[in-house]
Each structure stands twice: as C-alpha cells, then as structure tokens.
Amino acid sequence: MAADLTASDDDAAPIHIDTSKASIARVYDAFLGGKDNYEVDREVFRRVREVAPEAHQLAWDNRQFLIRVTRFIAAETGVTQFLDCGSGLPTAENTHQVAQRIKPEARVVYVDNDPVVLAHGRALLEENSQTHFSPADIFEPARILQDDVVRSHLDFAEPIALFQLGTLHHYDGARPPADIMREYIDALPSGSYVAISHFLDPETAEHSDLARRMEQTFLHSPMGTGVFRTHAQIEGMFPGLEFINPGLVRCCDWWPTGPRLRPRYPVQYCIAGAVARKP
Ligand code: SAM
Numbered sequence: 001m002a003a004d005l006t007a008s009d010d011d012a013a014p015i016h017i018d019t020s021k022a023s024i025a026r027v028y029d030a031f032l033g034g035k036d037n038y039e040v041d042r043e044v045f046r047r048v049r050e051v052a053p054e055a056h057q058l059a060w061d062n063r064q065f066l067i068r069v070t071r072f073i074a075a076e077t078g079v080t081q082f083l084d085c086g087s088g089l090p091t092a093e094n095t096h097q098v099a100q101r102i103k104p105e106a107r108v109v110y111v112d113n114d115p116v117v118l119a120h121g122r123a124l125l126e127e128n129s130q131t132h133f134s135p136a137d138i139f140e141p142a143r144i145l146q147d148d149v150v151r152s153h154l155d156f157a158e159p160i161a162l163f164q165l166g167t168l169h170h171y172d173g174a175r176p177p178a179d180i181m182r183e184y185i186d187a188l189p190s191g192s193y194v195a196i197s198h199f200l201d202p203e204t205a206e207h208s209d210l211a212r213r214m215e216q217t218f219l220h221s222p223m224g225t226g227v228f229r230t231h232a233q234i235e236g237m238f239p240g241l242e243f244i245n246p247g248l249v250r251c252c253d254w255w256p257t258g259p260r261l262r263p264r265y266p267v268q269y270c271i272a273g274a275v276a277r278k279p
Pocket of ligand 1: 024025028062063066085086087088089111112113114117136137138139164165166167170
C-alpha cells in the first residue's frame with residue numbers, strides 16, 4: 001500500500017509514503033489518539049496494548065513531560081533558544097507554542113526526518129518567523145550542528161535548550177547514544193540545558209518484566225524500534241552536565257502539575273526523563 005501527500009513547501013513534489021511500514025512519528029500519534037496515522041501504525045499500538053493495557057499513558061507521560069520541561073526552561077532559566085530533535089507530528093501543545101506563550105521572543109528549530117512530519121507538520125510547526133524546521137537525522141550530531149537552518153536561527157554563543165524527547169530509545173545504530181549526546185553537549189555553550197526522555201527498564205521485580213515485554217513487542221512490530229534502558233544507561237546520556245532537581249525520574253514524577261490522586265499505571269514506571277545544565 002502507498003499514499004501520496006503533498007508537501008507544504010511551495011516547490012516540493014508529492015511525497016510517497018509506504019503505508020505498509022509503521023513510522024515512529026505516526027505510531028506515537030496513534031498512541032496519543034491523533035488522526036495522522038495508518039492501519040499499520042495502529043497495529044503497533046494494538047500489539048503493545050495487549051501487553052500493557054494503558055500503553056497510551058506511556059506516550060502521554062512523555063508529551064506532558066515535554067510541555068512541563070518547556071515551560072520550566074522558558075519561565076525559569078532565561079534560555080530562549082530551543083533545538084527540538086525529533087519534533088513528532090504537530091499535536092495540541094507544541095514546543096514553540098508553550099515556549100512563546102511565556103517568552104514571545106523564544107526561537108525554536110525542530111528537526112525530524114519523517115516524511116509525514118515533513119508533509120503535514122512542517123507548515124503547522126513553522127507557524128511564525130521564530131519557528132523553523134529542518135529535515136535531518138538527529139543521530140548525526142555533526143550534521144545537525146552544521147545544519148543551515150539550525151545555524152541561521154540559533155546562536156551558539158548563547159545558551160540553548162536541546163531536546164531529545166522520546167527519540168533515543170528509537171536509535172538502533174552502532175554508536176553508543178551517550179557518545180552522540182556528548183558530541184551535541186560539547187557544542188553547546190555554558191548555561192545550556194539538555195532534556196531527555198527515554199523508555200526505562202525500572203529494574204524492579206514488579207515492573208521490569210513489563211518493560212521487557214513492551215520492548216520485545218516494539219522490536220518485533222512493524223515499527224521495529226523501542227529499547228528500554230536502565231537508569232544508569234540513561235543517566236550516562238548527560239555527560240558533564242549537572243542535573244536539575246529532581247534528576248532522572250519517572251516522567252510523571254518530574255514536577256507534576258499537582259498531587260497524584262490515583263496510583264500510577266504500571267507503564268508509568270517505564271519511562272523516565274531529566275533536565276540537566278551545562279556548567
Ligand atoms: N519529541 C516529541 C515528543 O516527545 O513528544 C516526539 C517524539 S516521537 C516518539 C519521536 C520522533 O523522532 C518522531 O517524530 C520521529 O520521526 C523522530 N525521529 C526518530 N528517529 C529520527 C532520526 N533519526 N532523525 C530525525 N528524527 C527522528
């Protein structure tokens with residue numbers, strides 16, 4: 001099966017989408033209850049739900065973490081430049097909307113390599129003159145750091161907030177993810193912030209098994225990626241940085257919006273996030 005989408009930029013030809021393969025961005029959209037997904041993407045969601053009935057909460061905890069982190073950085077740190085690696089498809093609250101509500105001067109560069117994000121999302125994400133999009137591979141930091149869009153809109157002499165939210169667990173290349181992050185971090189000026197969220201193997205008798213079953217389901221699904229790493233492995237992705245209180249914790253426990261009124265779902269033990277500052 002295939003679909004043709006018309007890209008939003010003026011001179012672009014229609015983009016050919018292979019709808020027999022699931023894409024990370026569309027599967028995530030399906031988890032969030034969005035409409036920009038195909039049957040093959042929903043199939044991944046269904047399979048994960050068989051293992052974890054509240055699977056949608058994995059995605060929502062991640063997305064709400066993104067929103068709270070963006071709000072924190074915009075409101076508390078003075079940083080007004082954001083490099084959001086792996087934007088995802090546009091959804092209710094995108095990084096630039098959250099940041100610019102608090103700091104209208106905030107500048108955001110999104111990077112993603114999914115053709116549907118390019119075709120559908122770009123126009124919505126590039127909503128104003130301070131918001132830009134670059135189609136590139138976020139696991140090639142040398143390229144991203146020299147990318148024309150990134151370099152034209154972000155000033156590397158001033159602190160930058162770098163996001164890798166819900167992305168690194170999809171990386172299946174040979175290079176250790178901590179190395180990839182080190183290369184990004186080396187290029188950031190002092191006072192910059194890095195936020196990462198990542199599927200977690202909580203290493204407990206109660207929830208580790210769930211993490212490993214979800215991992216197997218993702219890896220053997222039409223999407224084919226989704227690694228659950230340990231606390232120590234994820235912490236290692238912030239080399240040389242100082243963690244902002246409370247450090248690396250379950251996404252739902254990182255400065256939640258209020259007191260918890262119900263017990264956590266099991267999946268909520270299986271995704272963690274942190275924000276750290278470059279001294
Ligand atoms: N960051 C958003 C969030 O946290 O809500 C979206 C997360 S979504 C799970 C991961 C995104 O990363 C997808 O949009 C996918 O297309 C993008 N992505 C995955 N691998 C990528 C790569 N190698 N280069 C660029 N983008 C990539």
